[in-house]
Amino acid sequence: MEIKPVQKLSKLVVVLGPTASGKTDFSIELAKKFNGEIISADSRQIYKKMNIGTAKVRGAWQKDKVTGEKVFVYENIPHHLVDFIDPGDEFSLAQFKALAIARVNEIISHGKLPMLVGGTGLYIQAVVDNLLIPAVPPNKKLRQSLEEKTNQELVELLKKLDPVATRTIDADNKRRLIRALEVCIWTGKTFSGQQNKGESLFECLQIGLSVPRDELNSRIAERAEKMMERGLLEEVRALVKQRYGWNLPSMSGTGYKQFAGYFKKEISLENTVELLKRDTRRYARRQMTWFKRDAKIKWVDNVADAAKLIMEFLN
RNA sequence: GGCCUGGUAGCCAAGUGGCUAAGGCGAGAGUCUGCAAAACUCUUAUCGUGGGUUCGAUUCCCACCCAGGCCU
Numbered sequence: 531m532e533i534k535p536v537q538k539l540s541k542l543v544v545v546l547g548p549t550a551s552g553k554t555d556f557s558i559e560l561a562k563k564f565n566g567e568i569i570s571a572d573s574r575q576i577y578k579k580m581n582i583g584t585a586k587v588r589g590a591w592q593k594d595k596v597t598g599e600k601v602f603v604y605e606n607i608p609h610h611l612v613d614f615i616d617p618g619d620e621f622s623l624a625q626f627k628a629l630a631i632a633r634v635n636e637i638i639s640h641g642k643l644p645m646l647v648g649g650t651g652l653y654i655q656a657v658v659d660n661l662l663i664p665a666v667p668p669n670k671k672l673r674q675s676l677e678e679k680t681n682q683e684l685v686e687l688l689k690k691l692d693p694v695a696t697r698t699i700d701a702d703n704k705r706r707l708i709r710a711l712e713v714c715i716w717t718g719k720t721f722s723g724q725q726n727k728g729e730s731l732f733e734c735l736q737i738g739l740s741v742p743r744d745e746l747n748s749r750i751a752e753r754a755e756k757m758m759e760r761g762l763l764e765e766v767r768a769l770v771k772q773r774y775g776w777n778l779p780s781m782s783g784t785g786y787k788q789f790a791g792y793f794k795k796e797i798s799l800e801n802t803v804e805l806l807k808r809d810t811r812r813y814a815r816r817q818m819t820w821f822k823r824d825a826k827i828k829w830v831d832n833v834a835d836a837a838k839l840i841m842e843f844l845n
Numbered sequence: 846g847g848c849c850u851g852g853u854a855g856c857c858a859a860g861u862g863g864c865u866a867a868g869g870c871g872a873g874a875g876u877c878u879g880c881a882a883a884a885c886u887c888u889u890a891u892c893g894u895g896g897g898u899u900c901g902a903u904u905c906c907c908a909c910c911c912a913g914g915c916c917u
Contacts, residue, residue: 549882574882584882622879652881661878668879700876703885709878725878784882808870813882819875 540638542732543840545647546571546654546821547739548814549784550749554587556739557647558605559833564645564840567608567637569630571648571657574783576615576626579769582762583785585753586612596640610637617769617780624663627656631731643844651820658736660728666716676708687711692720735843737836738827750810754803757785763799784809 543566545557561568570576574584581588589604589612601608610633615621630646630653637644646657655661676684684707689696691714699706710721717724741749766789774781776790788805791797797805821827830836 572882573880620880623881624879626879650881652877656878659878663878666879698876700885703876705880705884706877709880713879721878727878779880779883782880782883787882810882811871815873816875817882820877820881823877 539730539733540634541643541844542634542657542734543643543645543843544571544654544658544734544736545645545739545836546649546651546736546827548741548746548817548821549649549810550585550746550753550814551649551739551741552749553647553649553739554585556833556836557645558587558607560836560840561607561643561645562605563837564643564844566643566645567610567640569610569633569637569644569646570612571626571630571646571650571653572612573621573626573650573653574780574785575612575648576621577617577780578613578615579617579772580765580780580786581613582757582760582765584783585757585785589613615780617774618778620668620779622668623652623656624665624667626653627661627663630657634732649817651817654736655824657731658734660731662724662726662728664713664717664721664724666713669712669716672712672715673708676711677704681707684708684711688714691715692722694720694722698722734826735839736824736827737839738821738829739836740829740831746814747811750814751807754807754810757806758803763789766793784813 543560543564545553545560547553557568560566572584574580575586577584580586587604587609589602589609591600591613592603593599594601601610602612603609611626611629634644634646634657646654648654656663681702681704684704685696685701688699688707688711692710695710699710713721713724762785766786769781769786770793776782776787781787785806788802788809792799792802828839830839
């Protein structure tokens with residue numbers, strides 16, 4: 531029997547939680563305490579020109595004294611994978627995973643503690659569980675032609691190519707059906723058979739920042755008002771002027787898509803803000819649904835407890 | 846005291862003499878591997894109370910209670 535040498539995995543701290551839970555301040559405090567650098571796991575803060583609506587840290591690009599590379603810095607803490615994609619460009623899970631892993635390794639090589647911080651559950655899972663994502667890039671032509679079919683037709687097709695996938699993908703979820711078909715057609719293998727996990731890349735400590743639902747809701751409301759005070763309307767107007775369309779991934783996120791009706795003169799600004807609050811609440815709920823599945827997450831409600839966990843984890 | 850209008854889920858609200866009483870909000874549960882702050886699924890009412898008419902009433906009639914409005 532062959533005994534594999536037990537390789538010590540590098541340690542990665544993950545801080546997650548629903549939107550508006552206070553992850554930003556929380557993680558910065560921890561980063562300061564543990565000499566950490568933050569890698570954002572947030573599918574919206576990646577975009578440039580989208581600062582207020584994504585609640586991006588108000589940092590700035592600086593040249594790193596040592597490496598000479600440009601880094602986004604806030605409160606003296608480097609924030610990676612933030613503010614680097616044009617809102618008109620596409621970005622994907624696979625790209626995120628690759629970039630995030632690279633950053634973790636870099637940070638470790640500098641002798642600092644990598645901290646993956648964010649609320650995009652799938653992004654976090656991709657890194658933590660090393661999801662092996664089918665290497666099938668989006669195929670626009672194929673997607674377009676599939677788009678024309680009805681959901682029923684797509685389901686029928688998928689039943690032939692990958693009956694197992696039919697069980698987990700909702701028959702009404704066109705986007706998912708198309709992706710599954712795309713993978714099947716491109717690889718000639720089933721989509722469901724390619725959803726695997728690799729061996730762990732890092733030893734991870736996942737800390738969840740828990741906030742009671744009521745409190746979270748009032749924080750969400752407050753935050754929406756603050757965003758408006760900081761000029762969210764102007765930020766969105768600027769994006770619209772630059773011809774970023776409402777159906778772009780960047781523009782279809784909470785904080786932006788709610789303004790579509792306003793700019794089409796269909797609803798008032800007041801109602802827009804209400805929509806923003808509502809959709810943010812719903813989003814937070816969905817995030818919690820996602821996080822609940824992962825029993826490895828250790829939930830805390832204050833920095834001291836989190837620090838304790840990290841201390842134990844690092845020893 | 847009289848007249849009018851209305852009483853449908855936690856809230857707003859449609860509707861019909863008879864298939865399982867729209868929809869929205871709120872709430873809850875869930876799915877999730879290259880758009881994930883996205884996309885999608887499910888749950889949440891015997892129609893104010895008591896009678897009557899009818900094969901059958903949430904819908905028609907009567908009484909009562911409640912709310913709002915008007916009148917004296």
